[in-house]
Amino acid sequence: xxxxxxxxxxxxxxxxxxxxxxxxxxxxxxxxxxxxxxxxxxxxxxxxxxxxxxxxxxxxxxxxxxxxxxxxxxxxxxxxxxxxxxxxxxxxxxxxxxxxxxxxxxxxxxxxxxxxxxxxxxxxxxxxxxxxxxxxxxxxxxxxxxxxxxxxxxxxxxxxxxxxxxxxxxxxxxxxxxxxxxxxxxxxxxxxxxxxxxxxxxxxxxxxxxxxxxxxxxxxxxxxxxxxxxxxxxxxxxxxxxxxxxxxxxxxxxxxxxxxxxxxxxxx
Amino acid sequence: xxxxxxxxxxxxxxxxxxxxxxxxxxxxxxxxxxxxxxxxxxxxxxxxxxxxxxxxxxxxxxxxxxxxxxxxxxxxxxxxxxxxxxxxxxxxxxxxxxxxxxxxxxxxxxxxxxxxxxxxxxxxxxxxxxxxxxxxxxxxxxxxxxxxxxxxxxxxxxxxxxxxxxxxxxxxxxxxxxxxxxxxxxxxxxxxxxxxxxxxxxxxxxxxxxxxxxxxxxxxxxxxxxxxxxxxxxxxxxxxxxxxxxxxxxxxxxxxxxxxxxxxxxxxxxxxxxxxxxxxxxxxxxxxxxxxxxxxxxxxxxxxxxxxxxxxxxxxxxxxxxxxxxxxxxxxxxxxxxxxxxxxxxxxxxxxxxxxxxxxxxxxxxxxxxxxxxxxxxxxxxxxxxxxxxxxxxxxxxxxxxxxxxxxxxxxxxxxxxxxxxxxxxxxxxxxxxxxxxxxxxxxxxxxxxxxxxxxxxxxxxxxxxxxxxxxxxx
Numbered sequence: 001x002x003x004x005x006x007x008x009x010x011x012x013x014x015x016x017x018x019x020x021x022x023x024x025x026x027x028x029x030x031x032x033x034x035x036x037x038x039x040x041x042x043x044x045x046x047x048x049x050x051x052x053x054x055x056x057x058x059x060x061x062x063x064x065x066x067x068x069x070x071x072x073x074x075x076x077x078x079x080x081x082x083x084x085x086x087x088x089x090x091x092x093x094x095x096x097x098x099x100x101x102x103x104x105x106x107x108x109x110x111x112x113x114x115x116x117x118x119x120x121x122x123x124x125x126x127x128x129x130x131x132x133x134x135x136x137x138x139x140x141x142x143x144x145x146x147x148x149x150x151x152x153x154x155x156x157x158x159x160x161x162x163x164x165x166x167x168x169x170x171x172x173x174x175x176x177x178x179x180x181x182x183x184x185x186x187x188x189x190x191x192x193x194x195x196x197x198x199x200x201x202x203x204x205x206x207x208x209x210x211x212x213x214x215x216x217x218x219x220x221x222x223x224x225x226x227x228x229x230x231x232x233x234x235x236x237x238x239x240x241x242x243x244x245x246x247x248x249x250x251x252x253x254x255x256x257x258x259x260x261x262x263x264x265x266x267x268x
Numbered sequence: 269x270x271x272x273x274x275x276x277x278x279x280x281x282x283x284x285x286x287x288x289x290x291x292x293x294x295x296x297x298x299x300x301x302x303x304x305x306x307x308x309x310x311x312x313x314x315x316x317x318x319x320x321x322x323x324x325x326x327x328x329x330x331x332x333x334x335x336x337x338x339x340x341x342x343x344x345x346x347x348x349x350x351x352x353x354x355x356x357x358x359x360x361x362x363x364x365x366x367x368x369x370x371x372x373x374x375x376x377x378x379x380x381x382x383x384x385x386x387x388x389x390x391x392x393x394x395x396x397x398x399x400x401x402x403x404x405x406x407x408x409x410x411x412x413x414x415x416x417x418x419x420x421x422x423x424x425x426x427x428x429x430x431x432x433x434x435x436x437x438x439x440x441x442x443x444x445x446x447x448x449x450x451x452x453x454x455x456x457x458x459x460x461x462x463x464x465x466x467x468x469x470x471x472x473x474x475x476x477x478x479x480x481x482x483x484x485x486x487x488x489x490x491x492x493x494x495x496x497x498x499x500x501x502x503x504x505x506x507x508x509x510x511x512x513x514x515x516x517x518x519x520x521x522x523x524x525x526x527x528x529x530x531x532x533x534x535x536x537x538x539x540x541x542x543x544x545x546x547x548x549x550x551x552x553x554x555x556x557x558x559x560x561x562x563x564x565x566x567x568x569x570x571x572x573x574x575x576x577x578x579x580x581x582x583x584x585x586x587x588x589x590x591x592x593x594x595x596x597x598x599x600x601x602x603x604x605x606x607x608x609x610x611x612x613x614x615x616x617x618x619x620x621x622x623x624x625x626x627x628x629x630x631x632x633x634x635x636x637x638x639x640x641x642x643x644x645x646x647x648x649x650x651x652x653x654x655x656x657x658x659x660x661x662x663x664x665x666x667x668x669x670x671x672x673x674x675x676x677x678x679x680x681x682x683x684x685x686x687x688x689x690x691x692x693x694x695x696x697x698x699x700x701x702x703x704x705x706x707x708x709x710x711x712x713x714x715x716x717x718x719x720x721x722x723x724x725x726x727x728x729x730x731x732x733x734x735x736x737x738x739x740x741x742x743x
Contacts, residue, residue: 193717200634
């Protein structure tokens with residue numbers, strides 16, 4: 001981590017207290033992304049805490065269950081009360097905290113104000129590192145050709161586009177190639193992927209084609225949901241392209257199995 | 269019954285579309301719209317400012333819609349035309365059929381109109397013994413095939429040139445059987461030749477309207493084929509059919525909206541023809557219809573005013589939302605099952621035919637947000653699809669497994685300590701079930717996923733339990 005860069009960011013506390021909103025998928029499926037996020041945040045000079053947490057409520061919100069979404073939003077806002085920042089390794093969950101919490105409580109002045117304050121201190125991980133902490137280079141090495149998929153919510157709700165590419169450009173040994181349709185949805189869409197499995201499959205099949213044509217050996221993104229969808233499709237099609245969260249690469253923690261890959265067979 | 273809706277069978281429609289190799293081949297070309305729009309927007313630095321202005325024009329008009337409709341009506345009357353209001357599709361059909369009958373019409377030419385599709389006008393005309401002839405090339409082709417449009421701009425986008433050739437050979441029997449129709453230009457020339465006679469024989473011309481101008485009583489259509497001009501100028505009568513939200517205050521406003529419309533729709537700076545018509549032929553005019561009627565349709569739109577779906581009435585029907593939609597791109601327009609496809613259709617359809625019938629459509633979205641990103645009047649389409657899901661959920665119309673599943677999950681998610689234990693247990697168990705492969709190729713209750721994709725298995729203990737174990741000593 002480039003310390004001079006880290007200290008040249010916008011005015012902020014010397015060691016901000018950052019609450020990691022780990023997200024349910026990372027918590028349950030791939031904790032290593034959470035630990036990569038912790039490393040990146042600590043290297044950038046943050047004090048990382050992990051308040052007890054569950055889900056941001058997005059599945060309920062997007063299913064029309066506003067009451068449950070509000071209940072979980074209030075719970076999350078309360079859990080991170082004593083943090084200077086809330087950071088999530090996901091543009092989708094980040095978008096929920098930042099864009100949709102204030103909407104949920106519109107018309108309820110006290111709660112709306114709390115949600116606004118919470119939204120203001122909440123960030124998606126990579127944009128937080130670059131835009132808030134002023135990180136412009138990480139110490140990491142990855143031998144490979146990678147393509148970065150712009151997950152929809154991060155891209156369109158939070159403007160995450162240049163930040164991951166900027167940090168990836170500084171990773172030793174890594175070659176970044178662009179997908180033909182990096183900004184096209186992978187077809188995940190949360191519950192959409194199972195509610196409309198056939199349709200979701202048609203969309204991710206097109207994404208998998210795009211990834212294969214880019215001739216990358218690894219596809220990266222900032223959202224585990226999209227990554228599981230792309231990885232699952234590539235694996236079902238027998239492709240050798242690996243999928244990883246961008247934080248794993250940037251933290252130099254990409255030596256374990258990629259998403260959906262098993263431990264390598266022990267050498268006998 | 270105007271148009272039979274199959275929106276409730278959306279999933280079946282999707283399956284049909286995805287397994288139709290011919291359709292999938294035709295859809296592959298629709299990406300051109302995306303490329304052309306991006307190029308047109310890049311050429312116009314003030315495009316985003318124009319979108320703000322377009323949005324403001326429409327919002328202002330909707331806030332004073334009664335006033336502008338009345339002003340428009342007065343101007344149409346003053347120019348010698350007549351205005352008819354239709355509450356619903358049935359009334360609109362009756363007004364138009366009666367007008368045609370009263371003029372003794374045998375044949376009617378039609379410019380492209382989605383409102384005519386919405387009210388099922390062609391069937392009504394045929395039932396009254398009047399021949400409707402679609403004059404937009406795409407509409408003409410699907411009329412021959414007995415189909416509905418699959419795109420609001422490019423109605424025959426689901427077909428290939430080969431399909432069109434076959435259709436023309438079947439329909440135009442009086443032309444030499446050995447003629448060549450291999451080139452698209454030859455297809456266009458043949459349609460032009462066949463339609464020319466129809467234009468000259470028509471008693472009435474019916475067009476839609478992109479805008480109705482309150483200031484002048486003018487209706488505006490934009491086309492790329494010029495068929496609209498012949499439709500409205502040659503016959504003895506011109507009937508305009510438009511919905512209430514098409515009215516805007518001034519010609520200046522129209523000029524602004526036209527600048528975003530063509531660029532968003534086809535990536536053109538302007539459509540080839542922008543045609544203004546105001547009233548019937550005046551004394552001394554060299555041409556034009558003897559009678560001029562405007563039928564203004566509500567069909568449920570006024571109930572959207574002042575509510576959470578009012579934004580939808582800003583829509584200027586450019587089609588950018590569907591062109592950029594991953595769902596539309598995958599299945600095309602017919603799968604949506606009613607008149608309007610894509611994201612705008614997913615919001616509008618439940619408004620116009622009810623959420624019980626159209627509720628599948630706003631659910632079938634990944635909320636990728638690209639529709640909102642490209643909308644020239646900044647309609648928050650994903651947000652409104654979510655509103656529909658909320659309405660469904662409140663009215664208990666959402667599927668039972670979803671409701672119960674959400675309830676079960678919500679219970680754990682709102683009890684953090686229990687959630688932590690349960691997820692940790694589940695993650696560890698699933699890791700074992702994954703047997704070191706790191707993924708599942710089949711999992712009960714996850715068939716919607718694993719039928720098509722592998723599913724990554726958990727790494728083991730959850731992040732939260734590992735974190736507690738790791739920092740337990742420090743605390």
